[in-house]
Amino acid sequence: MAVNDGISSLSDHLFGCGMAAYAAAMLGYAAEFAFSRLGTRQTDAEVAAQATAEVPAARAAADRPGVLVGAGAAVGAGGEADPAVPTAADRAREIEAARRRDQAAHTLAAGNDGDVDVPARARWVGRIAVGLTVLGWALHLSSVVTRGIAADRVPWGNMYEYSSMICLIAVTTFLGLMIRHNVRWLGVFVMVPTVLYLGFAGTVLYVAPGPLVPALNSYWLKIHVVGAIMASGVFLVSAVTTVLFLVKERWESRLAEVAAGRAEASRAMQNRGGIVMRLPSSAALDTLTYRIIAFAFPIWTFAIIAGAIWAEAAWGRYWGWDPKETWSFITWVCYAAYLHARATAGWRGRRAAAISLFAFAALFVDYYVVNLVITGLHSYAGV
Amino acid sequence: MTSPTRSTSTAAQRPDGPDGPDGPDQEAVGFDPDASAARRLPDGHADGRAAVAPDAFAPPERPGGAPQPADGARPVAAGNAATGSGRRRALALVIRSWRQLTSMRTALLLLFLLALAAVPGSLLPQRNINPMRVEQYLAAHPTLGPLLDRFSGFDVFSSPWFAAIYLLLFISLIGCLSSRIRWHARALFTAPPKAPARPGRLPGGSSWTSSLPPAEALVAARAALRGRRFRASVAAPGARRPDGSPDHSVAAEKGYLRETGNLLFHVALVGLLAAVGFGSWFGYSGTTLVVNGDGFANTVISYDQFSGGKLVDAAKLRPFSLTLNRFQASYEPNGEPRDFRADVAYSDDLNAPTRPATIRVNHPLVIGNTKIYLIGHGYAPHFVLRNVKGTVVWQGNVPCTPRDGMFTSTCTIKIPDTGLPPTGSPRRPQQLAFSGVFTPTTHLDPARGYVSIFPAATAPGLTITGFVGNLHLDEGVPQNVYTVDTRDMKQISLSGPAGAGRTAQVLALANPRQRTLTGLPGGMSLEADSVAEFATFQVKSDPFKREALLFAVLIIVGLIASLRVRRRRVWVRARPAATGDGSVVEIGGLSRSHGDGFAVELGQLTTLVREATLVPDAAEVAPDGGATEVAPDSTEARGAPVGDATSNASEQEH
Numbered sequence A: 001m002a003v004n005d006g007i008s009s010l011s012d013h014l015f016g017c018g019m020a021a022y023a024a025a026m027l028g029y030a031a032e033f034a035f036s037r038l039g040t041r042q043t044d045a046e047v048a049a050q051a052t053a054e055v056p057a058a059r060a061a062a063d064r065p066g067v068l069v070g071a072g073a074a075v076g077a078g079g080e081a082d083p084a085v086p087t088a089a090d091r092a093r094e095i096e097a098a099r100r101r102d103q104a105a106h107t108l109a110a111g112n113d114g115d116v117d118v119p120a121r122a123r124w125v126g127r128i129a130v131g132l133t134v135l136g137w138a139l140h141l142s143s144v145v146t147r148g149i150a151a152d153r154v155p156w157g158n159m160y161e162y163s164s165m166i167c168l169i170a171v172t173t174f175l176g177l178m179i180r181h182n183v184r185w186l187g188v189f190v191m192v193p194t195v196l197y198l199g200f201a202g203t204v205l206y207v208a209p210g211p212l213v214p215a216l217n218s219y220w221l222k223i224h225v226v227g228a229i230m231a232s233g234v235f236l237v238s239a240v241t242t243v244l245f246l247v248k249e250r251w252e253s254r255l256a257e258v259a260a261g262r263a264e265a266s267r268a269m270q271n272r273g274g275i276v277m278r279l280p281s282s283a284a285l286d287t288l289t290y291r292i293i294a295f296a297f298p299i300w301t302f303a304i305i306a307g308a309i310w311a312e313a314a315w316g317r318y319w320g321w322d323p324k325e326t327w328s329f330i331t332w333v334c335y336a337a338y339l340h341a342r343a344t345a346g347w348r349g350r351r352a353a354a355i356s357l358f359a360f361a362a363l364f365v366d367y368y369v370v371n372l373v374i375t376g377l378h379s380y381a382g383v
Numbered sequence B: 001m002t003s004p005t006r007s008t009s010t011a012a013q014r015p016d017g018p019d020g021p022d023g024p025d026q027e028a029v030g031f032d033p034d035a036s037a038a039r040r041l042p043d044g045h046a047d048g049r050a051a052v053a054p055d056a057f058a059p060p061e062r063p064g065g066a067p068q069p070a071d072g073a074r075p076v077a078a079g080n081a082a083t084g085s086g087r088r089r090a091l092a093l094v095i096r097s098w099r100q101l102t103s104m105r106t107a108l109l110l111l112f113l114l115a116l117a118a119v120p121g122s123l124l125p126q127r128n129i130n131p132m133r134v135e136q137y138l139a140a141h142p143t144l145g146p147l148l149d150r151f152s153g154f155d156v157f158s159s160p161w162f163a164a165i166y167l168l169l170f171i172s173l174i175g176c177l178s179s180r181i182r183w184h185a186r187a188l189f190t191a192p193p194k195a196p197a198r199p200g201r202l203p204g205g206s207s208w209t210s211s212l213p214p215a216e217a218l219v220a221a222r223a224a225l226r227g228r229r230f231r232a233s234v235a236a237p238g239a240r241r242p243d244g245s246p247d248h249s250v251a252a253e254k255g256y257l258r259e260t261g262n263l264l265f266h267v268a269l270v271g272l273l274a275a276v277g278f279g280s281w282f283g284y285s286g287t288t289l290v291v292n293g294d295g296f297a298n299t300v301i302s303y304d305q306f307s308g309g310k311l312v313d314a315a316k317l318r319p320f321s322l323t324l325n326r327f328q329a330s331y332e333p334n335g336e337p338r339d340f341r342a343d344v345a346y347s348d349d350l351n352a353p354t355r356p357a358t359i360r361v362n363h364p365l366v367i368g369n370t371k372i373y374l375i376g377h378g379y380a381p382h383f384v385l386r387n388v389k390g391t392v393v394w395q396g397n398v399p400c401t402p403r404d405g406m407f408t409s410t411c412t413i414k415i416p417d418t419g420l421p422p423t424g425s426p427r428r429p430q431q432l433a434f435s436g437v438f439t440p441t442t443h444l445d446p447a448r449g450y451v452s453i454f455p456a457a458t459a460p461g462l463t464i465t466g467f468v469g470n471l472h473l474d475e476g477v478p479q480n481v482y483t484v485d486t487r488d489m490k491q492i493s494l495s496g497p498a499g500a501g502r503t504a505q506v507l508a509l510a511n512p513r514q515r516t517l518t519g520l521p522g523g524m525s526l527e528a529d530s531v532a533e534f535a536t537f538q539v540k541s542d543p544f545k546r547e548a549l550l551f552a553v554l555i556i557v558g559l560i561a562s563l564r565v566r567r568r569r570v571w572v573r574a575r576p577a578a579t580g581d582g583s584v585v586e587i588g589g590l591s592r593s594h595g596d597g598f599a600v601e602l603g604q605l606t607t608l609v610r611e612a613t614l615v616p617d618a619a620e621v622a623p624d625g626g627a628t629e630v631a632p633d634s635t636e637a638r639g640a641p642v643g644d645a646t647s648n649a650s651e652q653e654h
Ligand code: HEM
Pocket: A332, A333, A335, A336, A339, A340, A342, A343, B049, B050, B102, B103, B104, B107, B108, B111, B169, B172, B173, B176, B177, B262, B266, B269, B559, B562, B563
């Protein structure tokens, strides 16, 4: 079959340029972060003082881990408690804390950029980074399209192509999130794994474009693989937000400790405080993670079902516990467990986050360990 | 509320009934939104989870907390245990175990266990997938292997422990679903839970003064909410608050589809598990190898390999038969396969007419709920054994096992009936065996000898060696047709294209002068005169496939409804204004999950209700169209589901 060498190398060049744009965007996001730290008006002492006032109240109302309000979300406290009603002061504080917690959780929906001062030049760097991301995305997309043209088939037939597509979806997810919410802070954290992942794909996994083996050449397979890639790209972003949640959550509880006088602010806390503070509250990160996973989960379910339909057509059984199928199932179960855990009080927050990471690890095994180490029927997908 | 409420501790402290003067207010303002929702929902478990509050689930799952009743029935069981006889105690134990088993936590645990149990199945070779690799593994691990085997390490997915987890999960799901369905059905037919004392103090709530008296303000508010497709009901006329004041309130709810979808998902999951289980009991699969021009019938004996579910009646397989007319493969120039197809003729019953069909990879032939797949192919050279007079003693196609992408294949030819008398002492039969390597496009590689450089049979060649002696075929011990047992055989020297008296010869099948071996015992000769292609078919029957697909689709539908629809409640309460005949109206609401845009929606609803209650005839002053929807006279016309609204409200206890 005709593999067009000219278009093929064009695709490789576009891939490289897209990666370069992503890398530059990554630096931009990182710089915005760094600048905003310099621009932070609140000193650690102020943060701690503020936390002293609000964290215990929030704790009392929250009565569970993982929902402490970000230190800065306190702005505008107290305005709306109705003084006419004869309630005890602590009642009022509880309402206030509940309200604030709610507000913090809505930070994302409302597009509120959070609470840290970001100087104008940092914002500009951030905007440029967004522009670079869009540019990189366009280049990356063209690379995928030209790859398909070069091989004269859908561009998801081997692991290099899968990996490239997964990154493309991850970046698309990030850009999509940015349309509705102000999630520029997420940029650096999405770009770092994307660039590393693309680097890995472009070097270790790279193969020249070629035709599909007949078993892969099916209508359902295309649907199945698209579904799996889409879900995986989105899950990748959810893994990023989960890690950020864990970082922020830890920081918040440390802050609460400091505020309550039970601990000293460590050096690390003072040094990294600016960066961690720039993140939304852990509650908002938790919500964001949930939403991303809730978005990807039905797609993953669909991908598995499409895969089963294809397996039925290709091998005569829709489910045969082939290693790939087994690990897709394990991944599915883990994400289902995450959704359940999120709905269960004692398992929200940190434990749900652990399940989310666990599930992502299973997804990783599904893609890489199964393809590269364990041999099964799927392994002829080739590297 | 008298229904068993899976309550949080807040609820437990607050029996229904008149509170002190402070009671209602504190109740309204003091609660954590989550806890309040749990308390307010009429039916604990089912609703608590669906409405707002993850915390409604809290008691049994809260780590480290004191064990609390999972729902209202548990204390009853415990009470019985404390006072009753031994039988009652046993009953209580059964009930408790049942509740434990059907709790979401147990189901989760079982789900995790199922995932965990699947791991060894993906790491160890499995008999149902690749029995050869299991044998290799057992040979390579003489101590660990048998141990693993004893615990079904090579049959994980049909092992008793895997089945146990699967079955428990199944029961757990059915148990918890049946009660959730009952709860949800009840919720669908009752009015939304009543308004808290001060809805305006819920997060995002607000209040204002309306010129309408409370009753009219509420009618307007209800209309506004129903205009947004909320199920809304006004408290019955004459209803009283716990403190004795008249209850002027509207309770509204939306998003019941969430729970419906969620239940659909879980029910479909049970259905899928059942379909998979039944499928494996009633399904079977067999593989058979068919040389061009041959055929087979769907009977157990015509399969090289057959595996049937426990409930398959092997004597009553669907009686179809199939003939392979032509197998064709095409390849890329580099030898990668491009397309395979098998042109067949089949009849789907004993006396049915034969029909032509084409089977390709991914395009099986479907006969009822049986499918016939093309799963492999290869070459079967044709051999003719002649005796010294030139009479044909034996002939046949011998399928060779492909061993690489260029279809270099291993051939084993066994000829037990040669017509030669036994020789030697002890006397042993003169049976013949040949083993060879078939190369479809033969090329002499200086380093590797004869190899195949292309998968199509453009220059078929066969490198062959021969043996004579006892094949031990008739001793009742099953033998692998692809290996020769050379214990009692000795190699023979062959004459052929490469010269006389060699151990190995290379035959060129396309060349009539280079494809015959001579000098065999008794002056016999063997000619490899042509090569046919064979195809391997797999026949699969799974009578529950369609059901499995149906449930899979329902799983997705349910999942999307469950994850996309939000369930939220809005309450409006009015009380007479301190002065004049107007009223103070409060609105507030709760959504199941935070940060999902409910704040925005509540804001819009507030605007609507406010406009509806501030102006007697909203239609006149609402140029933007939003308020026209809520004109009081359109109350009944608005499209809330039939049968839910006010009529229910009056039947409700309070
Ligand atoms: C006794 C058994 C089970 C119970 C009581 C149960 C209960 C629930 C509940 C209450 C929810 C809603 C959570 C929410 O609204 O966020 C839910 C959601 C879900 N369940 Fe189950 N479940 C059970 C078993 C299972 C099993 C075996 C699976 C298989 C993977 C499963 C998969 C899911 C999924 C994917 C969701 C997400 C949908 C959503 O969040 O609304 N469940 N389950």
